[in-house]
Amino acid sequence: MSKGKDGKGPKYYANIEGTEHLWDKSTIITEQIAELGGWDPAIGVIEIDKDNTERTLQPGEVVELKPGHGFAKKVRWKRGGRHARAD
DSSP, rough: OOOOTTTSSSOEEETTEEEEESSSSSSEHHHHHHHHHHHGGGGOOEEEOTTTTEOOTTTTTEEOOBBBBOSSSOOOEESSSOOOOOO
């Protein structure tokens, strides 16, 4: 595996609701995606692939990231559909 300019290896990016977050590991879990996005993991996380297919991630699910930037549409995430209700 080649190293980046800083000699620390590849950098990963998590595109969460249109904002790219730098990530140093090749995997990320559902709760970490929500935390980076700034919402409660109980709301859920939806993965959107390069074909715009949506899939709800399970709690604790591990997602593999690819290093660097791509030129095509990337996998990205957004808040899930489980919104907290105030009674």
